[in-house]
Amino acid sequence: MITGTPKPIEEILEMVDPYDRIVVAGCYGCVTVCRVGGEKEVQVLSSTLRLARETAGKKITIKEVCLERQCDPEYIEQMRSYVHDYQAVLSIACGAGIQFLAEKYTSTPLLPGINTGFLGVTERQGEWAERCQGCGDCVLHLTGGICPVTRCAKSLFHGPCGGSVQGHCEVGKDTPCGWQLIIDRLKALDQMDNYTRLKPYKGWNTSRDGGPRRIVREDMI
């Protein structure tokens, strides 16, 4: 799931300051699940904005909407009938969704209401952690199901660096050393030979290093 955190309300208020008619658009996808951009947040954010603007003596009209997904064109089309009646759209979907909206409604300014985080998991209610960087060349079968790209701060491929102390990463006490985790797991799985197996250098061209990526599935077109 793509995670995110709400932007500070002060920052949002500054963004919407020039406008008095906006759309607040949520998304029923990932951001609903991680509690930053669903129907409820649309309503809470809109109410907060209305209250703040009314207090400041600058009333604002808000259209509240929550799209099924902001990353699919068909759902974005649902806004076409009214989007031009408003001066801006404040989206609380992930960065992909916001950009896609901006792409489709070129004459309407798009404002981001959240800071998009990472591809992660819900460790427990209210706590998310990063698990995948989308490097495009998965090696999890060799590393006990623990990703060295994501879990190691340096994305090393051949074991821990010198900064690994008692299972912690030198980045911070709260960060476990990814390689410690991998080695512990490999031992438990009796797969330590994977650790000693020499891996060829990783081609980062499938990752961000190759520039913006695109997937084309001929079989689906």
Add this chain to the structure above:
Amino acid sequence: MNREHSQQSGPTSPLSGAVMVIGGGISGMQSALDLANAGFKVYLVESSPAIGGKMAQLDKTFPTNDCSMCIVSPKLVEVGRHLNIELLTWSEVTGLTGEAGNFTATIKSHARYVDIGKCTGCGACELACPVTQISYFPQELPEGEKKKGSREKRTIRGPGSPLPQRLHPWTFEVAAEKCSKCGSCFRACLHGAIKWEKGGVAGVIADKCTGCGACFVACPEKFSAVTIADAPEIDRGLGAAIVARSEALKKEMAGRDERNCIRCGLCAMTCRKVMRIGALKMVAEGIEASLDTCQVCGACVSVCPVSFLAIDQVTNRTPQPLYNTFNEGLNLRHPVNILYPQAVPRVPVIDEASCVHLNTGACGICRSVCGPGAIDYGLKGGEREVRVGSVVFAPGFEVFDAKRRGEFGYGHYKNVVTSIEFERLLSASGPTSGTVQRPGDGRHPKKIAWIQCVGSRDHSCDRDYCSSVCCMYATKEAYIAREHDSAIEPTIFYIDMRSFGKNFDAYVERAKERNIRFVRAMVSRVFEDPQTGDLELRYVDGSGWRVTENFDMVVLSVGVQIAARTRELATTLGIELDRYGFAVSQDFTPLAASRPGIYVSGVINGPKDIPETVIEASGAALAASAGLAPARGTEVTVEALPAERVPEAGEELRIGVFVCHCGTNIASVVDVAAVAEYARSLPGVVYAGHPLYTCSQDSQESIRAIISEHRLNRLVVAACSPSTHEPLFMSTLRQAGINKYFFDMANIRDQCSWVHPNDPAMATEKSRRLVRMTVANASQAEPLAELEFDVNPGLLVIGGGVAGMTAAVEAARQGFTVSLIERQPTLGGQVQHLGRSWGGQDFSRYLLELKEQVESNERIRVFLNSEVVEHSGFVGAFSTDIMTPTGALRTIAHGAIIVATGAEEARPDLHGLGTADRVMTQTDFEARLLGGRDMVPGHVVMLQCAGSRATVQQASYSEPDTGTPCDTSATTAVTQAHLPYCSRVCCNQAVKNALHLKEINPTARIDILYRDMRTYGLGELHYQKARRLGINFIRFDPEENPPEIEVEDREIRVAVRDPSIGRKVSLAPDLLVLSTGMKPRDTEELASMLRVPRNSNGFFIEAHAKLRPVDLPSEGLFMAGTVHAPKDVSETIAQAQAAVARAAILLSKKNLRLSGVVSRVDPTHCAVCLTCVRACPYGVPFINAEHTAEINPALCQGCGICVAECPAKAITLGRYQDINLKAKIRSYAQAKPEAITVEESHDG
């Protein structure tokens, strides 16, 4: 099994289907509810005017700090409203004849002088009553003798001259035809407002009159020529008018601290004309009091609007203040008194000893102010006989009389209070409204000391037993005191910290973190500094030094004891008590009293805390009904209801609004007629009325008539608190054939008249707004259907130990079919490894008998070597798959579950346990003692808390049970060698085994190394005996003074510093016995299948730590025994009985009806995010096969947490939808009423 036959005999059965419960505390209430809900008629007899008992007096409860009143008041209301509980308060049992199954009880009710049927509990009588003292009532004079004049007089003066005021004056007139022309009035008037000439008729000069009534008082009784022409409330009587004027003047004079007489004349008029005494007279300098004729009732002081009169000035007799016993005498009360604000029944009692009217015939103010006419001085007490099948005796306790421990100065030193008094000081409804103040001078104390074991563990005053609760309540009081005022520095002086219950140790640790100081010392004396009221405590500290320390306040942690009255009652009932007054019972029938058919619960059965009491109460209810099962349902009343009218589509709104006067409670501040008038103008309202008491019985009838006459389809009541009165109005609505959810309530009493008494206009305006909002909400109401379904009368019991087998046998006796599942090849559980019980009874024989009862009972099916593998369904209709030894699956359909999977003795890898022959656990040792004399050693060292109460700084230890399911840390903590908690039973077990060894080998030497001896309750007696027999108890501290233990092949060496002699002792025992505690069995999979939470130690979490200790959070699931927390065999049996009692409530019903207020998921919006699944405290939501969250309405408790949390707003809760709240908010904002249109514009 003889009873089985009598069951067949049907209606001719001589069994009574009723039970008498004696005592209306938490124990009696729980028993009554469990019995009545399981189909038995209950007579609940309570000696005080209201139920609630001691729990109602407490401020908070340990270890959760829940407010005691908040958790007990729903029970009070439930008992009060229950159709099949007949409340007999202010009553006593005076006789009991007959035998089990068919008793006749004689119940004597005292005269209440208030008609319970008419009283609405408005409290106007108590507010009006001016009496505050127990009077010296004038003796009736022999005929012919004249009342003697007063000999002693005193003129009461203020610092200055009287300041006559013309505030709220009355108008006086002289009736010319009655005037005897005597001139008394002329002489009495201090303002020259009477014109009179000798031989002429007197007259009042209106513009000079200040309205003091001196003329009225002076006019001789036989002429009564001076009359009051104009005064508010005078039509109700002079007394009512005086009280009304006094209130008006008090409001006027508030905050002025006037110490001079304002010559309102109310005192003199009250004394002469209301009390018929005439001891007060207005004179030029002030008030002249006749000291010897005064009856010292206190009325004059009460009506005085300023701080001029005081009781000790008007008399030379010693005033006898009428103390409020509910507040432990910390403040005063009136003769007419409602026991406490939340009392049930909320009906006052008039005290015969102090009421002026009942003693002299004067006064009568309360009757004149009572709107519903409930006060009747002619009411008499009565006696009645009721036929009952059994009796539950739950008389409760009183606290030890602290005066008997003279060295602490209680009763002499004002700032020494008892713990129960301190509870009242902490309570928001107490005498100081929750401010911690010293009773001596009202100052805020800083240093407060608690002295433990006052009247407990004390042979000198015949209180040898431990009261079990004081260590925890003292910790709680200290904790809460600091929450009220963080400047308070509490110190608790104790002998042993007996925090032996579930999560208690963790609570004490939290208290220590909050700067509560614990000092292990017994305070020897308390001295008061007479000038400051401060207290000096002397004690000997841990290192043996004498210490003197000063405190601002001392709280004596008084123990519990059985009242003398209770002992008399026990004699009446014919049951045996021990020397301390506790009921004599057997270890394996812990709740049965010595006379068959009588069951005991609560403190009468030994000191205990609230959850244990609640367990016993349910258990006693079960035991009391077991023999009466065939008569179930024979004496109960079932409410008959008309068919519910289905509203037609688009039916017009016809709202009826009732605005309650509540006597004067609301109407004295809020203009109720104006509010009703306003309500009539609101959209949809077709009827608005303002009854005097909307909740009275006749009002319910008239509401029903109005509903049908005006064809109302919505009902709104603007009155008091919905939490107490909503069910009443809802049932009235339902009786009128309308869906009960077409109701809403505005609380204009608590939120308007009570909080804004000085601003009637705004209070009225606020009432209008609240009514407007409520009407708006009612217009959005939807009918909710209450789900009804059949109940399967089968019970599934998981676990075949003592708890499970007891539960199975008891349930079978109640007539239910039982499936008993045991994982092992034999029944018996942990008790198979134990020797004998406290009372010396043999466990193996008991187990044998129990097994025999289980196996021979036709209603019980036993599945050995079997485990639960799948579980589904909901309360009343569960389905569970079990794996039998053949590997086959078997599906059992049942209505309820009792989890009794138990615990086992922990076997930590400590001191060579398991490898060295001469190191063993208490259980091993117990078995060895049964081996006879040859097996017993000469010298034994026992080590307590071996691997228990480990100082663990894990998060799991410091957090209380939060009820969070999916607790993954449970297993890891349990598999650790060290148990963080106290196992409760080990101290008692060590003492028991030590005594057993002494019995076999009197010369044996036994050293018990302990941290705190937790021989709670009557276990203390055995502990004392052990000390007397020369068993050594050596205290150690695992951090400061840990024992050094070396175990070798041939030798065990133990060295420890004995703090009582201040030296190190070296021991070389033959055996080292470890008290290792108990740990729950592995239930991780079971808990996850049943969807019930366990705490970090692996014990199941109860639905409510205090009041629902046998219920699991999910409906229809109960638990018994050590699966809940460590406990001994008697406690386990009681809990097994309790679990069956709780299950019987469900199983005895043919069908169940559930609340209509349940959450519903709209699948089209559900994001399947799991938020509701994680947020629900009852574990109800789940993701179904259609990939959407689903909430089973049968399991939903209607709390609304999922609704608030759902990020997609896909969940709604009937009655509390956005549409309802928005309607209320919009209506709030509207200045003028207008048609409410609600637009919902969420496209998405």
